[in-house]
Amino acid sequence: MKIALAQINYHIGNFKSNIEKITNAIIKAKSQGADLVIFAELAISGYPPRDFLEFNDFVEKCNSAIKQIAKDCADIAVVIGSPTFNSAAEGKPLHNSAVFINDGKIQYEHHKSLLPNYDIFDEYRYFEPGKKFEIISLKGKKIALTICEDLWNIGNDPLYTINPMDEIFKYDPDFIVNIAASPFNYKQAEIRKSILLKNVKKYKLPLFYINHVGAQTELLFDGGSMVINKEGEIIEELKYFEEDFKVFDTDNLKTYPAKETKNQPSKMELIHDALVMGVRNYFQKLDFKKAILGLSGGIDSAVTLAIAAEALGSENVKAILLPSEFSSDHSVNDAKILAENIGCKYDIISIEEAYKSFTNTLSPQFKNLSFGLTEENLQARIRGVILMALSNKFGYIVLNTSNKSEAAVGYGTLYGDMNGGLSILGDVYKTEVFELARYINRNTEIIPENTITKPPSAELRPDQKDSDSLPDYEILDEILYQYIELRNGPKEIIAQGFDEQIVKKTLKLVNTNEYKRYQTPPILRVSPKAFGMGRRIPIVAKYLSR
Amino acid sequence: MKIALAQINYHIGNFKSNIEKITNAIIKAKSQGADLVIFAELAISGYPPRDFLEFNDFVEKCNSAIKQIAKDCADIAVVIGSPTFNSAAEGKPLHNSAVFINDGKIQYEHHKSLLPNYDIFDEYRYFEPGKKFEIISLKGKKIALTICEDLWNIGNDPLYTINPMDEIFKYDPDFIVNIAASPFNYKQAEIRKSILLKNVKKYKLPLFYINHVGAQTELLFDGGSMVINKEGEIIEELKYFEEDFKVFDTDNLKTYPAKETKNQPSKMELIHDALVMGVRNYFQKLDFKKAILGLSGGIDSAVTLAIAAEALGSENVKAILLPSEFSSDHSVNDAKILAENIGCKYDIISIEEAYKSFTNTLSPQFKNLSFGLTEENLQARIRGVILMALSNKFGYIVLNTSNKSEAAVGYGTLYGDMNGGLSILGDVYKTEVFELARYINRNTEIIPENTITKPPSAELRPDQKDSDSLPDYEILDEILYQYIELRNGPKEIIAQGFDEQIVKKTLKLVNTNEYKRYQTPPILRVSPKAFGMGRRIPIVAKYLSR
Numbered sequence A, B: 001m002k003i004a005l006a007q008i009n010y011h012i013g014n015f016k017s018n019i020e021k022i023t024n025a026i027i028k029a030k031s032q033g034a035d036l037v038i039f040a041e042l043a044i045s046g047y048p049p050r051d052f053l054e055f056n057d058f059v060e061k062c063n064s065a066i067k068q069i070a071k072d073c074a075d076i077a078v079v080i081g082s083p084t085f086n087s088a089a090e091g092k093p094l095h096n097s098a099v100f101i102n103d104g105k106i107q108y109e110h111h112k113s114l115l116p117n118y119d120i121f122d123e124y125r126y127f128e129p130g131k132k133f134e135i136i137s138l139k140g141k142k143i144a145l146t147i148c149e150d151l152w153n154i155g156n157d158p159l160y161t162i163n164p165m166d167e168i169f170k171y172d173p174d175f176i177v178n179i180a181a182s183p184f185n186y187k188q189a190e191i192r193k194s195i196l197l198k199n200v201k202k203y204k205l206p207l208f209y210i211n212h213v214g215a216q217t218e219l220l221f222d223g224g225s226m227v228i229n230k231e232g233e234i235i236e237e238l239k240y241f242e243e244d245f246k247v248f249d250t251d252n253l254k255t256y257p258a259k260e261t262k263n264q265p266s267k268m269e270l271i272h273d274a275l276v277m278g279v280r281n282y283f284q285k286l287d288f289k290k291a292i293l294g295l296s297g298g299i300d301s302a303v304t305l306a307i308a309a310e311a312l313g314s315e316n317v318k319a320i321l322l323p324s325e326f327s328s329d330h331s332v333n334d335a336k337i338l339a340e341n342i343g344c345k346y347d348i349i350s351i352e353e354a355y356k357s358f359t360n361t362l363s364p365q366f367k368n369l370s371f372g373l374t375e376e377n378l379q380a381r382i383r384g385v386i387l388m389a390l391s392n393k394f395g396y397i398v399l400n401t402s403n404k405s406e407a408a409v410g411y412g413t414l415y416g417d418m419n420g421g422l423s424i425l426g427d428v429y430k431t432e433v434f435e436l437a438r439y440i441n442r443n444t445e446i447i448p449e450n451t452i453t454k455p456p457s458a459e460l461r462p463d464q465k466d467s468d469s470l471p472d473y474e475i476l477d478e479i480l481y482q483y484i485e486l487r488n489g490p491k492e493i494i495a496q497g498f499d500e501q502i503v504k505k506t507l508k509l510v511n512t513n514e515y516k517r518y519q520t521p522p523i524l525r526v527s528p529k530a531f532g533m534g535r536r537i538p539i540v541a542k543y544l545s546r
Helices: A013-030 A051-053 A056-070 A164-170 A188-203 A267-285 A301-314 A330-343 A353-367 A373-394 A404-409 A430-442 A449-453 A475-485 A490-495 A502-514 A514-518 B015-031 B050-054 B058-071 B163-169 B188-203 B269-285 B299-313 B328-344 B350-362 B374-395 B403-411 B430-440 B449-453 B473-485 B490-495 B500-512 B514-518
Strands: A002-007 A036-038 A077-085 A094-102 A105-111 A136-138 A141-147 A173-179 A206-211 A213-216 A221-222 A226-228 A236-237 A244-249 A291-294 A318-322 A345-348 A397-400 B002-007 B037-040 B078-085 B094-100 B105-111 B136-138 B140-145 B175-179 B207-210 B212-217 B219-222 B227-230 B234-237 B244-251 B291-294 B315-321 B345-348 B399-400
Touching: A002 A013, A002 A206, A013 A036, A013 A056, A013 A094, A013 A244, A051 A056, A051 A490, A056 A105, A056 B490, A094 A141, A094 A221, A094 B136, A094 B514, A105 A136, A105 A141, A105 B234, A105 B449, A164 A514, A188 A206, A188 A226, A188 B234, A213 A267, A213 B105, A221 A267, A236 A244, A236 B015, A236 B299, A244 B299, A267 A430, A291 A373, A301 A318, A301 A397, A318 A373, A318 B374, A330 A345, A330 A449, A353 B350, A353 B374, A373 A397, A373 B163, A373 B350, A397 B002, A404 A430, A404 A475, A404 A502, A404 B058, A430 A475, A430 B350, A449 B315, A475 A490, A502 A514, A502 B058, B002 B015, B002 B188, B002 B207, B015 B037, B015 B058, B015 B244, B037 B244, B050 B374, B050 B449, B058 B078, B058 B094, B058 B105, B058 B207, B078 B175, B094 B140, B105 B136, B105 B140, B140 B163, B163 B188, B175 B188, B188 B207, B207 B350, B219 B269, B234 B244, B269 B299, B269 B430, B291 B299, B299 B315, B299 B328, B299 B399, B299 B449, B315 B328, B328 B345, B328 B449, B350 B374, B403 B430, B403 B473, B403 B500, B430 B449, B430 B473, B473 B500, B490 B500, B500 B514
Parallel strands: A002 A036, A036 A077, A141 A173, A173 A206, A291 A318, A291 A397, A318 A345, B002 B037, B037 B078, B140 B175, B175 B207, B291 B315, B291 B399, B315 B345
Antiparallel strands: A002 A244, A077 A094, A094 A105, A136 A141, A206 A226, A213 A221, A226 A236, B002 B244, B078 B094, B094 B105, B136 B140, B207 B227, B212 B219, B227 B234
16 A cells, blocks of 8 residues: 655645645645555644634634545545544543545544643643544555554653553554654654654554644744654655655565665754744744844844844845944944845944933933943843834834843843744753854854854943853753753752752742743744743742742 | 631742641631631642642642641641642642641542643643542541532533542532632632532532632632532622631531622622732732833723722822823823822823934934834834833833733734733723723722723824724624634624624734734733633634734
């Protein structure tokens, strides 16, 4: 039997585009003699549809789309993900289903049993778990149909009390199909492979795995769909970060010694490619073309600009240099060199007049109070206002340039440099931003060496350095990783040899700045624990915050 | 047997304060001869602790606190809510438990079976459902211990496939205890009573119900704990929006004909009292004292100021009038009268100089482009910058003054009037804001009549009216209610007689402004469906947005 894997970049709620892409893949699969073509989990709606699932109108549109697609399937079978209504009186109103279409009709619906409800996942919010386990048959082959998490309850620390594949296995299937929506983080491809290989090892069955590709706001899907033979060898991986399509013959799942072995991409390559895709898809899917950002001469805005230019084309990105009296010459210079290296347009707009107008306007209130944090924030906010005015006037989308370390400890100005439609580096720690800059410069110097080597500074007061207020980033980022990614508490972190005062100060900063992060733009997620939908912390609380 | 109900305003993660309040209630219960004192669901941590539950350190602190409290319980029994670790190898790491303490020891833990995972609830994110149903005994009485949602799967449209109380009922209990965390909305008290009464009717048992009171950022808990006798009569309700404590004798659960019958409070009274508590607790729990807001002379900032003054004291609220060339005389005048009626300090700070400085700074880019949305937003953003500067300099918290209608259709300026630490009216439709103003003026005119009767205007260009851009609020708010609260789709709304074009335009505005709401402050939740944690919509999507 020939099985086609269609790895597609869907768009949430854009039924016209999703149907078109799916139909084209079906036509292509037929033309290549495929018997079955498989599409990803909730392909028809895009993933995650979130609370659109609470609108019957939305779910009905999904169901109509599936029926429309079925009409094209007189001579090919299809497995495709869609929400379906739960017909039982009890339980949640929907299922997360893999719909099996054959002979132009919906022949079976497998309902996902294991509904992830951690990190960025909220599936139990909408779906009733499937409790019926059957098998589908096509051209004499028995297929075990599973959806993403259905295969993940394997290993020593099971999150669920049942294992659906154990049940389906009783029907003696010939192979496993898994349709997934497995979002990227820089560790995920490895974990995903290991989970799938464990299943193949356990059940001794070939596995056809299809994933989403493309970005849905903050969630990035890296593709990497694959076929594994029953010996546990990966026959083929589909492309990462791109749409792809391939047909496989179930009777010939051999690895070829001649097959080019591609090196596992580095963490920085993964993050870079994911961010480029994230920016590109955000703009494409919202019908935006042009981006704007404030270019300070520092590392964060430099890396943001380089990624945006790669995603959108340098002609579609505009840099604005917004110097104040505290901006150093080298900053303006580094920023200019970068813009020229990238080949994007830039303007220089001094914030001094606006700054003076505010200090003058506020002088009756401020009287002779000395320069301080207020005046630093004022500069950042004036820059924010100017970028937003240019955005409003010319239709640019403002790119946020904050990094994860800053976002974590609140080292940024709300309604100032924390502005933007999308945060590119908000899930990339400062030390990783430097690594990313080196990666961007891997072939030629795009980001000026001076931007990479000079000590980080916000340049909001004379001779300011980040290290005046924060621990060294090497230490800070390690503590943050322990707390945010690993959810270690102060005791565990201190036990690893970090200074107690620095740990306590850091965790306090993280927890007391929850209010700032509440109002930041969506952050492209590249780590296993990003700020945003996957991390939900109360603002009004008193935990580690004294 | 004597049972004490301790209705307490907990603070998430503030173990010191929570333990102190619980211990004091235990002492009081003992002094009044109670045999058992009951506290709310997850009392020890505060509700909702959200992802703090992913930190073992946090859960261990909960468990230590329970052990510490148990030491004070040599001669009284306690039921109290706490997260506990799941001792099984399989399943999620925690349970949401009602801990039964007797003889100074933890004698039993009932694990919540029905874990709400809709709207603002995420309980299945953390907790493994309880599957064991037993009963506890105290002084010859058998008690059915349940936690909030455990009693809610009653009625014709069950969300869950089991009903824990049916299981516990087999042990022939003498009464039901339900410990809850049931957040307020203006319909909730009524629904809650009806659910509890259905249980009493079904099982013919008295019911002791204890709820949280107080605000946790956006979530407001209204208290209203109660005791219902087996005849289905509410013996007593504890106070709404305040801490309360009362002891009941299980042998004497009679209603007294002489008992004062209190009228059901009006929707506006409920919303008003909830908002006042919300503002007050936000400030108390974050150790803030003083608030600031921009006072435009319009209805939204007027109502916000009145509520803030009641919550914090008029001496702790400062109003800033920020007129531009487009501000009408009556606006400034109405604002002044209001500030004087309320007795709060106010300053007048013209934004004209700052506005000129920006248009001058931007003139090389803007050249001769005509006045438009950019210049309107600019004014709102300058106001935002000034309020934030005063906030930074003097420690005021900026109050957001947007209403739900504006937030829904994006009629507001991001980083401008959408700024603030907390949104007071973000869950109150414009038409309801007018009703709230009338309620505030119920005894005496606080909000000037002219503020209530003049046509709403943002005053960002000459002679601007809200009705230039938006449907009449009477129509807009009804469509929004249909879409947001009831999740009706366009077909269903149009079928009710609303104009098709207006419906489509409105839903499009709601869906395309998701990006703005992503960055707004937390909104005090008073309706059954508020923007924020209870409504999760993708930004990059194309549903009803063309």
